[in-house]
Amino acid sequence: MAEEGNKSSMKGRSKGHQKLWQRKQPRRELVDLGTLLVQCAQAVAEHDHLEASELLKKIRQHSSADGDCTQRLAFYLADGLEARLAGIGSQVYRNLMERRTSTTDWLDACSHFHSSCPFDRTAHYFASQAILGVSQGQPRVHIVDFGIGFGLQWPLMIQRFSQQEEGAPKLRITGIDVPQPGFHPCEMIEETGKRLADYANMFKVPFQYQGIAASRWDTIKIEDLNIDEDEVLIINCMFRMKNLGHETEAVNSRDRVLKTMRRMNPKILILGIVSGLSCSPFFIQRFKEVMFHYSSMFDMLDANFPPPDNKARKMIEKILFGQDALNIIACEGAERTERPESYRQWQARCLKAAFQPLLVDPATLKNIVQMKNKLSHEEFFVVEDRGWLLQGWKGRVLYAISKWEPNETHDDK
Structure with missing residues (x-):
């Protein structure tokens, strides 16, 4: 039954992501940022600097760290593509990691994130x-x-x-x-x-x-x-x-x-x-996986972070999501630490x-489902599959614990 429930919850995944990426953007030229990003990733993979630069320019015109969830994600993914195209991914990532963030501010942002998701x-x-x-x-x-x-x-x-x-x-x-x-x-x-x-x-x-x-x-x-x-x-x-x-x-x-x-x-x-599945050695496959994974994360934040929490949300998106996505996109070998x-x-x-799995305790699962239904957005889901407690958003599994x-x-x- 757990397997069936999991499959059922995953049914709308591809349609959900398609809708996510094709949202209309008011007062701007209608563009499909998802398609532009994949085309740009392909140009980067082929070392076509001219085509990749043109696509990046267009993506920059229609993305923003302050836009809707699709525009914000495109903004950060473009950073990764730009760094990879220039061959400076590891350097850019190291610079980001070395920037000091106030522990108090970061703990505050994490507290907002934990209470909302x-x-x-x-x-x-x-x-x-x-x-x-x-x-x-x-x-x-x-x-x-x-x-x-x-x-x-x-x-x-x-x-x-x-x-x-x-x-x-x-x-x-x-x-x-x-x-x-x-x-x-x-x-x-x-x-x-x-x-x-x-x-x-x-x-x-x-x-x-x-x-x-x-x-x-x-x-x-x-x-x-x-x-x-x-x-x-x-x-x-x-x-x-x-x-x-x-x-x-x-x-x-x-x-x-x-x-x-x-x-x-x-x-x-x-x-x-x-x-x-961001461990793939094939860049295009890896990029698409990153795009779909983080489209769910950014969409989830949009639905669960009210406007007063924009500062905390921006910190989470920039430090927790943006840096990780850049590492997967722009770094290779030992420099790629997100896998x-x-x-x-x-x-x-x-x-x-030589470990053996222990089943999820039924009482624990029941309490978790009740807490989720009482405190969280309806698009969050939690199901059990062969000893794993799966959590996700709009049909996509994002986290698992066992x-x-x-x-x-x-x-x-």
């Missing part, structure tokens, strides 16, 4: 239910978070631990993330630890934090994580596996990270992924690494 809220609830399920009654819990970022997932979890009848366990979080550019590469990881420690202290939850900066997660050594057999070990990785780098036939960093996670022998692995795969591809990877346990019959330590 249910993806993170749902994923965090799913994860907290899974963690509570395996740690009930246990005195010590150790969460290793690959890609902790600002740690926005953990205040709710700390609060839930504090409400347990038997009292809160001793909580240890190991936060892993890539070092930031600049003079203080570990600043974000350390600041996250301080904020979480303050939060745990507020709710009287015994707390310990260890931050690890690692550019390549496949080089992390298990002994550096200080795992204690007396602790319930939980591995969490929320929407960051897409950043695991350059894939080659000889070294597959994603499989290596999953094998490291398996050797850690956790009680549970919670894996959230951005579901997409989303579909949840079915991750299913195969996890099975290969939970896994070590497969003891296929012990590949």
Whole structure:
């Protein structure tokens, strides 16, 4: 039934995207920005500078960072095409990444995003239910978070631990993330630890934090994580596996990270992924996937961010969406750090690494659906498919989350 529900929700995908890209633009020449963008991408792929430049000029005339969702997306995709055409994609991307954004402003923008769109809220609830399920009654819990970022997932979890009848366990979080550019590469990881420690202290939850900066997660050594057999070990990785780098036939960093996670022998692995096909080595196929993925994201923001929140919306679109899209479009090799795969591809990877899937708890699914119906726009959907909780907008799957346990019959330590 889940499969049928998923297929049903996906039916209108192509028509929905076609309508999205062919919206009439008042007081301007009627153009199909989607077609122009694909034509431009083809010219860029063929190194036809004259044709690509003419198409870019036309796209610029009909796009704007302040227009409707189609015009805004075209504005950012054009940045990626322009950088690729000039052969400076990696340089442009590095410059964007090195620009400092106020932590307060960024957290405020993220708060607006999370309250308007249910993806993170749902994923965090799913994860907290899974963690509570395996740690009930246990005195010590150790969460290793690959890609902790600002740690926005953990205040709710700390609060839930504090409400347990038997009292809160001793909580240890190991936060892993890539070092930031600049003079203080570990600043974000350390600041996250301080904020979480303050939060745990507020709710009287015994707390310990260890931050690890690692550019390549496949080089992390298990002994550096200080795992204690007396602790319930939980591995969490929320929407960051897409950043695991350059894939080659000889070294597959994603499989290596999953094998490291398996050797850690956790009680549970919670894996959230951005579901997409932007890993393709073929540029045109990759560009079309980016265009359709982000057309859904920009359309979703249009429907869920009221006008007073334009500043927050613009920050999300520029930093979260625009930079990622530029990286996929304009960068190659090791410089391309955005490589989303579909949840079915991750299913195969996890099975290969000797994990076995755990089914979505029916009560958790019911609560998530009820929350979605009560708090979110009707075009958001959430369905279950073979142990994956799928979330999306207007029929397109955008995010997926699942939970896994070590497969003891296929012990590949």
